Every structure is written in structure tokens, then in C-alpha cells.
Amino acid sequence: MLGVCTAICAWHRTRIALAKVRSLRKALATDATSLSDEHDFEVACDPQLSKEQVLRTAGETLAQLGVRTKREGDLLSAVSSPWSVAGSPIFHWALFMLIASLTVSALVRSHGLMVSPSGRPARRARLVRLLGSGPLFDWSNVHRSYRVDSLVPHYLYQGIDRGGTPSVSVLDSGGHVVKRQLVYPNMALETGSLTIHAAEYGLASVHVAHGCQRAGRG
Numbered sequence: 001m002l003g004v005c006t007a008i009c010a011w012h013r014t015r016i017a018l019a020k021v022r023s024l025r026k027a028l029a030t031d032a033t034s035l036s037d038e039h040d041f042e043v044a045c046d047p048q049l050s051k052e053q054v055l056r057t058a059g060e061t062l063a064q065l066g067v068r069t070k071r072e073g074d075l076l077s078a079v080s081s082p083w084s085v086a087g088s089p090i091f092h093w094a095l096f097m098l099i100a101s102l103t104v105s106a107l108v109r110s111h112g113l114m115v116s117p118s119g120r121p122a123r124r125a126r127l128v129r130l131l132g133s134g135p136l137f138d139w140s141n142v143h144r145s146y147r148v149d150s151l152v153p154h155y156l157y158q159g160i161d162r163g164g165t166p167s168v169s170v171l172d173s174g175g176h177v178v179k180r181q182l183v184y185p186n187m188a189l190e191t192g193s194l195t196i197h198a199a200e201y202g203l204a205s206v207h208v209a210h211g212c213q214r215a216g217r218g
Contacts, residue, residue, distance in 0.1 A: 024081070
């Protein structure tokens with residue numbers, strides 16, 4: 001609803017801006033002859049003043065009001081640039097595009113938590129997970145897996161303990177490493193549209209060949 005309202009507002013402001021641009025362009029093309037033939041109102045001046053005095057007085061008065069004027073012969077003009085009216089429409093269309101991009105992103109992206117055992121490639125179908133995906137997200141187009149190669153319980157970097165820090169590898173469909181790096185707060189692994197953050201780590205139960213269970217790092 002916010003996006004729809006913003007688009008309507010942007011369209012309305014664009015129409016107003018276009019009308020003002022046409023008016024400003026017409027004003028820029030005005031000369032002394034056309035202004036004397038077609039104008040909205042006249043200001044009576046002291047008949048004892050010369051044309052030069054009238055123009056000088058008008059320029060000084062407008063300058064005191066903060067209006068910048070331009071003198072060309074017998075014509076004193078103050079016309080804004082046509083681009084001066086574009087700020088509001090551009091801002092509102094940019095805001096609409098931001099809202100639209102966030103909406104499309106929510107439809108086509110997937111995000112959530114995935115439990116990743118250390119040392120084994122992890123794929124979506126094999127994991128306990130809490131994932132959310134948009135209605136347009138297609139899992140058949142996912143050709144990446146990732147692997148936690150190792151885990152440093154206390155990783156020190158620049159004198160700061162980053163906590164439990166895994167070394168994560170992203171693999172392609174053939175099992176080849178695309179990218180590998182340590183992942184800790186404010187240092188996510190990014191490759192293409194995939195972003196991996198380290199959320200938490202701890203003990204987990206894993207199955208072994210003879211059917212027993214043991215505690216291990218998960």
C-alpha cells in the first residue's frame with residue numbers, strides 16, 4: 001500500500017514538474033518584444049526615471065529579496081533552471097523503486113537458519129533447518145552447497161575475540177570450492193547472491209555406523 005501511494009504521489013508530482021518545466025522554458029525564451037506584447041501585469045514607474053534607472057532599481061530590489069537576476073540589454077529576467085523542479089519527482093520515484101525492490105526481493109529470496117555439521121558438505125534437503133522462502137523462489141535453480149571445514153572456538157583478530165569462528169567453503173555442483181573464508185560477526189561470506197553468516201555453534205548428537213550416538217561439535 002505504501003508503494004502504491006508513493007507511486008501515485010510520484011506521478012502527480014511528475015505532472016506538476018513537467019508543467020513547470022514548460023513554463024520555465026517559455027520564460028527563458030522571452031525577450032523584451034514578446035514581454036511587452038504578452039504579460040500578466042504591469043508595474044507603474046515614476047515617469048521621471050529613465051529605463052536604465054528602472055532596470056537598476058528593479059534588479060537591486062529583487063536582489064534584496066534573494067532573487068538572482070540576469071540582464072540582457074533592456075530585459076531584466078529571473079528564471080529558475082528547468083532542473084530545479086525535478087528534485088521532488090526524482091526523490092519520490094527513487095523511494096518507490098526502493099519499495100519495489102524490497103518487495104521483489106521478498107518474493108524471490110530465501111533466508112533462515114541451517115544446522116551445519118563440521119567437515120561435511122551441507123545441502124538444503126539434508127539439514128535440520130528453519131528456512132523461509134518467497135513464493136517465487138525456485139529451489140531447482142540452487143546449484144551451491146557449503147561446508148564447515150573447521151571451527152575455532154575463540155578466534156582472536158586484531159586483539160578482539162571474535163568468538164566461535166567457522167571456516168566455511170562454498171562448493172559448486174561438481175564439489176569444487178568456489179570461495180572459502182572465516183565467518184564471524186561483521187564478516188559474512190558473500191558469493192553471488194548467497195550470503196552466509198555464523199549464527200551460533202554448540203554440541204549436537206550425530207549417528208555413527210553401529211547405530212549409537214555421541215556428542216560432537218555441530
